[in-house]
Amino acid sequence: xxxxxxxxxxxxxxxxxxxxxxxxxxxxxxxxxxxxxxxxxxxxxxxxxxxxxxxxxxxxxxxxxxxxxxxxxxxxxxxxxxxxxxxxxxxxxxxxxxxxxxxxxxxxxxxxxxxxxxxxxxxxxxxxxxxxxxxxxxxxxxx
Numbered sequence: 516x517x518x519x520x521x522x523x524x525x526x527x528x529x530x531x532x533x534x535x536x537x538x539x540x541x542x543x544x545x546x547x548x549x550x551x552x553x554x555x556x557x558x559x560x561x562x563x564x565x566x567x568x569x570x571x572x573x574x575x576x577x578x579x580x581x582x583x584x585x586x587x588x589x590x591x592x593x594x595x596x597x598x599x600x601x602x603x604x605x606x607x608x609x610x611x612x613x614x615x616x617x618x619x620x621x622x623x624x625x626x627x628x629x630x631x632x633x634x635x636x637x638x639x640x641x642x643x644x645x646x647x648x649x650x651x652x653x654x655x656x657x658x
Contacts, residue, residue, distance in 0.1 A: 543608065550604045570596030 523529055551568060559565040571582045572593040579585035585592045632641045638652040647656055 542611075543604075546604055546608050546611070550600055550607060554603065554607075555600055567596040567599045570594075570599070 555567050559567060569581055571585065572595070573579055573585050574591040574593055577585070577588070577590055579588065579590070582592055582594055582597075631644060633644055633646075633656075634640070635642050635649040635652065635654060635656065637654040638649060640649060640651040642649050642651075642656065645658075647658055648654070649656055
């Protein structure tokens with residue numbers, strides 16, 4: 516089992532996967548900053564000064580000015596503003612990944628192969644496009 520694990524690690528797939536996870540974590544930090552520091556303040560301003568990161572309901576019915584104050588008091592909170600931020604972050608990450616995969620798929624498309632042969636209708640052998648007679652069955656071919 517140790518030998519199989521060593522072979523798995525050396526194949527490169529595990530290294531590629533590890534690099535992907537590290538890049539994903541770094542990318543997530545960037546997107547979270549983009550959402551929390553740039554997009555949500557602008558969206559809040561457009562919606563009348565709403566700060567989504569600080570939108571919550573204290574489950575004991577108390578009134579607190581911030582989530583931090585409620586959490587410091589030990590009150591359970593329904594932090595729907597954080598959820599909204601998380602949903603927006605997810606949608607942005609998903610959209611960017613969609614664009615990356617779409618671009619990679621466009622690069623991977625195989626070039627169209629030029630057709631240089633045709634099939635003889637009599638013996639079904641492959642013959643050059645310019646051939647007028649099949650070399651296998653000697654049938655006359657249409658040009």
